[in-house]
Amino acid sequence: MKRKQFIGSLLPAAFSFQALSAEIKFPEKENNSSKIPPYLKPGDTIGITATAGFITLDEIQSAVSKMKEWGFNVKVGATIGKKDFTYGGTDAERLQDFQQMLDDNSVKAIMCARGGYGCVRIIDKINFNQFKENSKWVIGFSDITVLHSHINRNCNVATIHSKMCNSFPDDWSKAEQVQIDSIDSIRKCLVGEKMIYTATANSNNKNGSATGELVGGNLRTIENLTGSDSDIHTKNKILFVEDTGEYLYSIDRMFWNLKRTGKLEKLKGLIIGGFKAKKDDPGEEFGKTIEEIVLEKITEYDYAVCFDFPVGHQKNNVALKCGVSHILTVNNSGTTLTQKN
Amino acid sequence: MIFPPYLKKGDTIGITCPAGYMIAANAQSCIATLVDWGYHVVVGKTLGSESKNYFSGTDEERASELQTMLDDKSINAILFGRGGYGMSRIIDKLNFKKFKKNPKWLIGFSDITVIHMHTYSNYKISSFHAPMAAAFNDGEDKNEFILSLKNAITGKKAKYKFATHPFNKQGSATGKLIGGNLTLLANIIGTASDYETKNCILFIEDIGEYLYSIDRLLQQLKRSGKFDKISGVIIGGFTDMKNTERPFGKTMEEIIQDVLADYDYPVCYNFPVSHAKENVALKIGATYNLLVKNKESVLVEL
Numbered sequence: 001m002k003r004k005q006f007i008g009s010l011l012p013a014a015f016s017f018q019a020l021s022a023e024i025k026f027p028e029k030e031n032n033s034s035k036i037p038p039y040l041k042p043g044d045t046i047g048i049t050a051t052a053g054f055i056t057l058d059e060i061q062s063a064v065s066k067m068k069e070w071g072f073n074v075k076v077g078a079t080i081g082k083k084d085f086t087y088g089g090t091d092a093e094r095l096q097d098f099q100q101m102l103d104d105n106s107v108k109a110i111m112c113a114r115g116g117y118g119c120v121r122i123i124d125k126i127n128f129n130q131f132k133e134n135s136k137w138v139i140g141f142s143d144i145t146v147l148h149s150h151i152n153r154n155c156n157v158a159t160i161h162s163k164m165c166n167s168f169p170d171d172w173s174k175a176e177q178v179q180i181d182s183i184d185s186i187r188k189c190l191v192g193e194k195m196i197y198t199a200t201a202n203s204n205n206k207n208g209s210a211t212g213e214l215v216g217g218n219l220r221t222i223e224n225l226t227g228s229d230s231d232i233h234t235k236n237k238i239l240f241v242e243d244t245g246e247y248l249y250s251i252d253r254m255f256w257n258l259k260r261t262g263k264l265e266k267l268k269g270l271i272i273g274g275f276k277a278k279k280d281d282p283g284e285e286f287g288k289t290i291e292e293i294v295l296e297k298i299t300e301y302d303y304a305v306c307f308d309f310p311v312g313h314q315k316n317n318v319a320l321k322c323g324v325s326h327i328l329t330v331n332n333s334g335t336t337l338t339q340k341n
Numbered sequence: 342m343i344f345p346p347y348l349k350k351g352d353t354i355g356i357t358c359p360a361g362y363m364i365a366a367n368a369q370s371c372i373a374t375l376v377d378w379g380y381h382v383v384v385g386k387t388l389g390s391e392s393k394n395y396f397s398g399t400d401e402e403r404a405s406e407l408q409t410m411l412d413d414k415s416i417n418a419i420l421f422g423r424g425g426y427g428m429s430r431i432i433d434k435l436n437f438k439k440f441k442k443n444p445k446w447l448i449g450f451s452d453i454t455v456i457h458m459h460t461y462s463n464y465k466i467s468s469f470h471a472p473m474a475a476a477f478n479d480g481e482d483k484n485e486f487i488l489s490l491k492n493a494i495t496g497k498k499a500k501y502k503f504a505t506h507p508f509n510k511q512g513s514a515t516g517k518l519i520g521g522n523l524t525l526l527a528n529i530i531g532t533a534s535d536y537e538t539k540n541c542i543l544f545i546e547d548i549g550e551y552l553y554s555i556d557r558l559l560q561q562l563k564r565s566g567k568f569d570k571i572s573g574v575i576i577g578g579f580t581d582m583k584n585t586e587r588p589f590g591k592t593m594e595e596i597i598q599d600v601l602a603d604y605d606y607p608v609c610y611n612f613p614v615s616h617a618k619e620n621v622a623l624k625i626g627a628t629y630n631l632l633v634k635n636k637e638s639v640l641v642e643l
Contacts, residue, residue: 054587085590086553117553120560224557227530227565249395249426253528256429260532280395284361287394 033213034158034323037108037135039192042071044108046190047101048165049077050088052143053116055166057081060113062172063165067111070187075107087118095122102131109190114166115142120221123147123230128155137190140164141242142313145217148322150230152215161217161240161311162186162319178316185319197318199309199335204291208304209329210269211340215322216240223257235266238328238337240320242273242312248286251277252293259297269304269328270294271337274312304328306335342517342626343466345418345444347496350379352417355410356474357385358397360452361425363474365389368422371477375420378491385410388422396427404431412439417446418494422474424451429525432459432534441466446494449473451548451616454521457625459534461519469493470521470544470614471622486613486620493622498642501621503612505637508594512607514573514631515643518623520544520614527558530565539570542631544623546577548616552589552596555579559600568600573607573631575640578615607633612640 040046046067048060057080064074079097082089089097101110123146135157138147141164148159163182169175189195215232216222219241225231232239241258243251258264275290288296291307298305306328310316325340348354354375356368365388372382385406387397397403410419432455440460447456447468460466471490481487493499519536520526523545529535547555562568579593591599594610601608609631613619624642632639 086585086587117557120557120564124564223528224561225564226527226561227535228561229564231531253426253429257528257532260429260433260529260534262531285394287396 033325034152034156035135036158036324037137040072040108040190043073045073045075045106046109046111047075047077047104047107048080048111048113049094049097049101050079050082050113051094051098051122051147052088052112052118053086053114054083054088055080055113060165062168062170063111066168066183075101077101080113086116088113091121094118095125098122099126102126102128102136105134107136109137109139112138112140112144112147112164114164115140115144117143119143119146120224123150131155132157139186141317142218143221145221146225146230148217149215149222149225149232152323153230153233156323158321158323160186160189160319161322162189163317167317176315178310182310182315182317182319189319189321195321195339197310197337199306201332201334202291202307204295204307205330205335206303206305207331208269208302209327210238210304211325211327212236212238212268214238214240214320214324214326216271217242219243219251219254220246223254226257226261232263234263236268238269238271238326239263239267240271240273240309240311242275244274244276244313245278248277248280248288248293251275251290252286252288255293255297264298264301267301267303270298271309271311271328272305272307273309274314274317276313304330306330309335309337343444343464344627345446345466348380348417348446348494351381353381353383353415355383355385355413355416355419356388356422357406357410357419358387358422359403359407359431360397360427361395361423362390362392362397363388363422367478368474370482371420371474374477374482374487383416395425397422400430400434403427404434407431408435411435411437411445414443419445419447420473421447421449421453424449424453424473426452428452428455429528432456437464440464448490448494450620451522452525454525455529455534457521458519458526458529458536461626462534462536465626467624467626469622470625472620476618476620481618484618486618490622493624499622500639500641501613502637502639503609505635506594506610508598508608508610509633509638510606510608511633511635512573513633514542514607515628516540516542516572517626518542518544518629519625520575521546523547523555523558524550527561530561538567541571542573542575542629543567543571544575544577544612544614546579546615548580549583551583551585552591552593553585555582555593556589556596556600559597563600568604571606574601575612575614575631576608576610577612578617578619580616607631609633609638
């Protein structure tokens with residue numbers, strides 16, 4: 001112990017940082033805005049399938065009734081009510097149900113019944129050939145981010161990031177207005193209404209405006225797709241991210257992954273949705289807020305950034321069209337996101 | 342591969358905490374043991390620092406101290422106090438110019454996987470995946486895992502024999518040994534610390550993750566081609582795995598077996614590399630032979 005020395009005094013006064021630029025191993029394709037699937041007309045059919053976690057027939061009844069109320073027919077997939085531990089059926093069953101919905105020309109939109117975990121297990125086996133010819137809306141969020149990112153990158157078809165069947169309330173009279181509005185925004189997206197979204201101002205926002213294709217989803221899932229065929233392309237795009245139930249340190253690590261893989265570098269704008277973090281363990285206080293975690297990664301960029309956008313694992317979770325060009329305006333009075341065309 | 346000079350008595354080992362906070366007392370047994378082995382020990386300010394949050398210091402403090410130890414020729418090896426989380430925040434700020442000219446052993450695991458793979462991929466410099474300071478506590482400073490580190494840093498080639506497991510896939514594999522913590526091996530894909538796995542023997546371990554999350558991490562490695570052209574896989578400990586309310590329905594071993602079902606290279610389970618006591622020193626980038634047999638398996642450095 002006597003030989004233990006301290007090197008604190010050796011530390012150089014001026015410590016220089018050398019920035020290494022991340023090597024991008026998966027070059028980005030220059031995507032134009034995605035193809036828009038046909039908007040739905042009364043009498044069109046929406047298919048419901050479980051691509052990830054399992055759900056019962058009972059649990060989708062509220063969604064089925066509401067979509068019928070909207071004037072659509074509903075086709076319930078074979079995976080609804082199926083259960084293979086956490087999954088809505090085996091990989092083969094979930095794959096087959098989704099594939100069948102993709103290839104069935106009478107189905108004009110596919111709503112994934114719920115998230116959970118499981119899309120990544122079947123994504124590489126899905127055949128998108130017919131879907132590319134006869135595109136249709138694929139709807140969902142959370143684990144469904146796999147589909148959004150994969151379809152955006154490989155098929156160039158727009159998708160809808162929104163609540164799913166498990167978020168439709170059993171008793172609408174007890175539902176909060178933001179939840180009802182969020183669900184109704186799915187209908188608006190599907191019938192082709194031009195979408196306008198607003199969010200209240202956050203003092204951490206970076207003002208500015210941006211025009212670009214909207215992409216994004218669940219941050220954990222986006223990180224998980226890095227290096228795969230579903231890796232998200234963010235160049236010249238407006239990126240939105242959300243997550244829930246993660247420790248702050250883990251959220252920080254995910255944002256570092258975005259930065260170190262070059263995904264924050266050439267954005268037009270950044271939209272931060274809900275981030276309900278898991279409480280730090282005692283003695284492990286991370287000491288940074290979500291806003292600080294995000295802003296420190298993008299100090300060298302000057303694009304617009306907004307926080308508290310209504311997207312995420314929360315009641316206020318508006319339907320967003322991924323792959324479609326939007327205009328993001330962030331100023332002192334708040335945030336507006338407007339579908340461009 | 343470049344192998345830094347092995348340690349001789351009288352050489353100096355630096356201790357720094359590049360990630361999570363560690364109280365100084367938790368490194369005392371480690372320091373005493375290293376001194377007992379005949380080394381000088383220099384301790385950075387990040388150990389037992391004034392930091393009040395998760396980290397052992399600010400990014401600048403942690404990066405600066407590690408940079409100093411990397412550059413200081415009088416320091417022959419760096420043993421990281423602990424992991425936690427934090428290397429990803431500073432790795433791109435480190436300058437490896439002097440380290441490349443005068444490489445030294447970097448010793449640690451868990452979050453340290455980031456710098457192991459970074460120096461392996463970018464500079465072909467070997468490092469030690471091995472126990473860190475806390476592993477010397479509670480009278481464990483003479484256990485076989487700590488002794489494996491003692492031997493490794495002096496250049497003794499290791500030969501680890503370990504028990505068989507019903508899921509093992511028998512065979513012999515030779516290749517460069519790479520790997521570490523599964524979460525980090527996934528997190529660095531696509532970054533400047535990413536790694537090629539072709540012809541390598543890959544080892545993985547993790548702690549405290551949900552089973553579905555382990556599956557998702559393995560799917561990422563698989564989908565990004567990491568399992569395609571390797572010569573063998575070593576499965577270490579998966580400590581304190583958590584299950585979801587709706588049970589995942591597979592054990593950790595079954596999850597791995599399922600992911601690796603398409604490949605016919607040797608695979609062994611229960612190798613002593615983990616966040617538990619069982620954690621032997623492994624030389625990243627060195628060539629090893631993995632022999633998975635009926636009764637036992639052997640990993641030997643060639």
